[in-house]
Amino acid sequence: MSFLERGLYWSTFAYFVFVCLAGVSSLSLAYFAARVSSTKRAELMRLQLTSAETVAHAHTEAAQALQERQKLEADVAHSQMQREQLHHRNLELQLELERERTARLGLEQRLTTRRIEPTERQAIASALSAFRGQKVSLILYPGDPEIAAFAGEIKTALEEAGMRVAMAPALLFGKPQPGIALEVGANRHGLATALAQALVAAGVCAGPISAVESDDADFLEITVGPRP
Numbered sequence: 001m002s003f004l005e006r007g008l009y010w011s012t013f014a015y016f017v018f019v020c021l022a023g024v025s026s027l028s029l030a031y032f033a034a035r036v037s038s039t040k041r042a043e044l045m046r047l048q049l050t051s052a053e054t055v056a057h058a059h060t061e062a063a064q065a066l067q068e069r070q071k072l073e074a075d076v077a078h079s080q081m082q083r084e085q086l087h088h089r090n091l092e093l094q095l096e097l098e099r100e101r102t103a104r105l106g107l108e109q110r111l112t113t114r115r116i117e118p119t120e121r122q123a124i125a126s127a128l129s130a131f132r133g134q135k136v137s138l139i140l141y142p143g144d145p146e147i148a149a150f151a152g153e154i155k156t157a158l159e160e161a162g163m164r165v166a167m168a169p170a171l172l173f174g175k176p177q178p179g180i181a182l183e184v185g186a187n188r189h190g191l192a193t194a195l196a197q198a199l200v201a202a203g204v205c206a207g208p209i210s211a212v213e214s215d216d217a218d219f220l221e222i223t224v225g226p227r228p
Helices: 001-114 118-127 145-160 186-201
Strands: 135-140 164-169 179-185 212-215 220-224
Touching: 118 145, 118 186, 135 145, 145 164, 145 220, 179 186, 186 212, 186 220
Parallel strands: 135 164, 135 220, 179 212
Antiparallel strands: 179 220
């Protein structure tokens, strides 16, 4: 009996130890499982946070890159517009310089030799068409090639207008009067006025033409002097 009791005692003791060990193991497993789960959740949260930060940083860099690209495109467009404006301004300056050069050449040409261009002769002929066939005298101061050439230009213009022109040298009394002057009789005022207006309108003369009254009512004389 004693043997059986001791066997039962040790069996009960062993069972109790086993149950305790099983409980401790279960608790240990549950603890470690909880620690592992917590670690996994923390790692997952860390990864999610890192991923969110990475995505946000990538979005920020993308937005900055877009802004820089837009700024670069705006700078390029502004530079292109400035180049086009400079090109347009250069063309305007070139045209302006060309106009100034042409005007200067024309002025220099007129300052060296007075001329009546074909278009100016046509304007004079049109203005004096009503006086076709009338006679005028053209007087020039001798010894000056420029005066002779300009008087010849006037003679040609008047003859193209259908007028009869008699050209003769002037008698020198003192200093020649510059420009063009008229001596007009009472019956020739209409032609003299039309002639003066035609010469001024065509640009042959820069200003009003002086005129004196002649005792001969049918007299009309044009005197060509040196350049004013």
